[in-house]
Amino acid sequence: MKEYCKFESALDILVGKWKPAILLQLISNGIMRFGELQKAIPDINKKMLTQQLRELEHNNIVHREVYNQIPPKVEYSISEYGKGLSTVLKALNDWGTAHMKHMDALYGVDRSESEPKG
Amino acid sequence: MKEYCKFESALDILVGKWKPAILLQLISNGIMRFGELQKAIPDINKKMLTQQLRELEHNNIVHREVYNQIPPKVEYSISEYGKGLSTVLKALNDWGTAHMKHMDALYGVDRSESEPKG
DNA sequence: CAGAATCCCTATTGATACTG
DNA sequence: CAGTATCAATAGGGATTCTG
Numbered sequence: 001m002k003e004y005c006k007f008e009s010a011l012d013i014l015v016g017k018w019k020p021a022i023l024l025q026l027i028s029n030g031i032m033r034f035g036e037l038q039k040a041i042p043d044i045n046k047k048m049l050t051q052q053l054r055e056l057e058h059n060n061i062v063h064r065e066v067y068n069q070i071p072p073k074v075e076y077s078i079s080e081y082g083k084g085l086s087t088v089l090k091a092l093n094d095w096g097t098a099h100m101k102h103m104d105a106l107y108g109v110d111r112s113e114s115e116p117k118g
Numbered sequence: 119m120k121e122y123c124k125f126e127s128a129l130d131i132l133v134g135k136w137k138p139a140i141l142l143q144l145i146s147n148g149i150m151r152f153g154e155l156q157k158a159i160p161d162i163n164k165k166m167l168t169q170q171l172r173e174l175e176h177n178n179i180v181h182r183e184v185y186n187q188i189p190p191k192v193e194y195s196i197s198e199y200g201k202g203l204s205t206v207l208k209a210l211n212d213w214g215t216a217h218m219k220h221m222d223a224l225y226g227v228d229r230s231e232s233e234p235k236g
Numbered sequence: 237c238a239g240a241a242t243c244c245c246t247a248t249t250g251a252t253a254c255t256g
Numbered sequence: 257c258a259g260t261a262t263c264a265a266t267a268g269g270g271a272t273t274c275t276g
Binding site for chain 2: 005011015021059060085092095096097099
């Protein structure tokens with residue numbers, strides 16, 4: 001067995017363009033409906049939101065609660081098991097925060113591009 | 119600024135099909151030459167190895183030492199800055215290890231496929 | 237409302253050959 | 257030895273349309 005598959009096993013959970021955003025939302029807000037997630041992450045579309053949620057669900061990170069009613073209502077939340085990711089996410093977040101400052105200091109950040117003044 | 123860009127900033131470093139494998143090698147073995155890395159990660163090709171190393175180098179995670187001689191000799195190692203990743207990598211590794219067991223228990227692992235008895 | 241299905245496009249990965 | 261250059265294959269992401 002490849003040693004690094006442990007890394008990859010963990011990374012696979014987090015990788016996917018929208019998974020960090022989704023996880024952050026669910027961690028911050030607890031239970032959220034599909035539509036709420038979509039509103040909270042404006043640039044995502046339904047297909048991607050569905051897809052990434054399904055992957056997280058398959059990995060037991062998020063719990064999906066379906067209310068069988070019209071109109072439909074589906075709630076998502078971090079599963080108990082998923083909460084075990086908190087250490088990883090915190091490590092990632094801490095390091096990421098420091099790293100952004102580091103890169104900023106090294107190269108400068110082109111905020112002009114990445115943040116249209118709006 | 120999007121909150122999750124901190125996650126992403128960190129994830130970007132680790133994401134890339136071969137980066138976990140490369141990092142693991144360098145962490146385990148210290149200084150390694152290009153060819154050694156290639157031997158240690160048999161399925162990678164030169165292009166990918168070069169590319170991923172360059173990205174890691176650009177992010178200050180690995181150090182590249184070039185000896186100007188014939189035949190060429192280039193050594194790679196984790197940079198001082200890159201060593202700061204250890205917390206993240208450990209968290210990832212620990213969680214990944216547990217997660218593999220978890221998924222194994224849930225779904226069973228098709229070892230028959232993933233590990234040809236060789 | 238919460239998706240499923242379809243089609244398209246681009247970024248990432250890979251195979252191969254060439255070079256100082 | 258340690259790459260670069262080029263081209264081909266693929267997977268991931270996205271726009272749009274349709275549905276119970």
